[in-house]
Amino acid sequence: MSTYDHDSIRAVQWTGTHLRLLDQRLLPQRCVHVDLDSATEAAGAIRNMVVRGAPAIGVAAAYAAVLAGRAAWREAGPDWRRAMEPALQALADSRPTAVNLFWALGHMRQVMDGLPAEADPEPALLAAAQGIHEADVAGNRRMGDLGAALIPPGQDVLTHCNAGSLATAGYGTALGVIRSAFAQGRIGHVYADETRPWLQGSRLTAWELVQDDIPVTLLCEGAAAGLMRQGRVGWVVVGADRIAANGDTANKVGTYGLAVLARHHGVGFMVVAPTSTIDADAANGSAIPIEQRGEEEVLELAGQRVAAEGAGAWNPAFDVTPAELIDAIVTEKGVVEHPGGRGVTSLLD
Numbered sequence: 001m002s003t004y005d006h007d008s009i010r011a012v013q014w015t016g017t018h019l020r021l022l023d024q025r026l027l028p029q030r031c032v033h034v035d036l037d038s039a040t041e042a043a044g045a046i047r048n049m050v051v052r053g054a055p056a057i058g059v060a061a062a063y064a065a066v067l068a069g070r071a072a073w074r075e076a077g078p079d080w081r082r083a084m085e086p087a088l089q090a091l092a093d094s095r096p097t098a099v100n101l102f103w104a105l106g107h108m109r110q111v112m113d114g115l116p117a118e119a120d121p122e123p124a125l126l127a128a129a130q131g132i133h134e135a136d137v138a139g140n141r142r143m144g145d146l147g148a149a150l151i152p153p154g155q156d157v158l159t160h161c162n163a164g165s166l167a168t169a170g171y172g173t174a175l176g177v178i179r180s181a182f183a184q185g186r187i188g189h190v191y192a193d194e195t196r197p198w199l200q201g202s203r204l205t206a207w208e209l210v211q212d213d214i215p216v217t218l219l220c221e222g223a224a225a226g227l228m229r230q231g232r233v234g235w236v237v238v239g240a241d242r243i244a245a246n247g248d249t250a251n252k253v254g255t256y257g258l259a260v261l262a263r264h265h266g267v268g269f270m271v272v273a274p275t276s277t278i279d280a281d282a283a284n285g286s287a288i289p290i291e292q293r294g295e296e297e298v299l300e301l302a303g304q305r306v307a308a309e310g311a312g313a314w315n316p317a318f319d320v321t322p323a324e325l326i327d328a329i330v331t332e333k334g335v336v337e338h339p340g341g342r343g344v345t346s347l348l349d
């Protein structure tokens with residue numbers, strides 16, 4: 001294992017005065033941070049994928065609420081709650097699928113409700129945001145151990161998109177399990193889907209694993225079927241953006257197909273996500289809003305059109321995997337094996 005400190009990969013930081021984001025659109029070629037001092041700037045950064053990944057989006061939104069509270073106090077004094085609303089709405093409108101965004105904003109609103117109108121809300125909001133940040137990292141390490149325990153030694157795994165330090169407050173969810181399983185000698189090699197159109201796999205997951213000296217081999221999504229048919233992986237390990245009460249799980253587009261392939265080939269399928277990703281109000285996957293992104297993301301590569309002129313594109317950013325195709329949902333509060341038929345709300349008790 002390298003001595004590389006993967007904790008140094010920080011998608012989201014608080015500088016003491018600003019929200020600092022690692023601009024993930026530029027990785028792996030360039031490591032550039034942006035310091036934001038307005039919640040509406042942060043909403044734009046979420047929408048434009050400067051920061052992405054469900055838990056990381058939630059942590060960024062929590063710090064953005066701190067910025068909104070600071071501006072509202074300066075602008076409106078005791079009327080700061082009303083003055084915060086436009087910024088909080090802009091954050092809520094930034095991306096629809098990752099429920100961690102709405103969970104974090106809801107937590108910050110609960111804190112707001114308990115504060116006096118006559119006092120600057122920033123210190124209390126900052127303490128709440130830092131609590132969300134620290135809890136995410138701690139939960140990821142717990143999930144790493146719980147998920148790794150499900151992987152017998154001698155297995156290799158396949159992952160999709162990026163559910164690592166770059167998608168969280170640190171260590172990662174799916175990549176947290178992979179980091180822990182590798183450290184325990186359970187896995188020797190990771191296969192990663194490149195994950196079009198944003199290439200989170202080839203740009204972000206591969207970058208994280210190379211930094212950790214974890215052997216990683218990239219593949220086009222279309223090659224995953226042959227990989228499983230050849231018996232080269234024992235588990236598919238992925239993150240999640242929203243888990244419905246019955247265990248149906250929304251994750252990066254392509255995840256559902258991997259789950260069908262995994263079940264067909266007798267490969268385990270593991271979802272790793274904090275309980276802040278569970279949406280108890282969504283009875284099943286049909287209630288999960290799926291973000292539709294611009295067709296240019298499919299029609300272009302590196303900003304240049306590669307598709308035939310005249311062709312359009314369908315670009316759902318996520319799809320839903322039925323609980324029946326999931327072998328384990330790993331959270332910081334425990335594991336639900338075979339969630340189909342039993343759901344996941346027991347994890348919220």
Ligand SMILES: CSC[C@H]1O[C@H](OP(=O)(O)O)[C@H](O)[C@@H]1O
Binds near residue numbers: 163
């Ligand atoms: C740790 S879960 C990250 C989750 O978010 C990704 O989507 P996006 O990159 O569009 O934010 C993908 O679904 C990952 O599994």
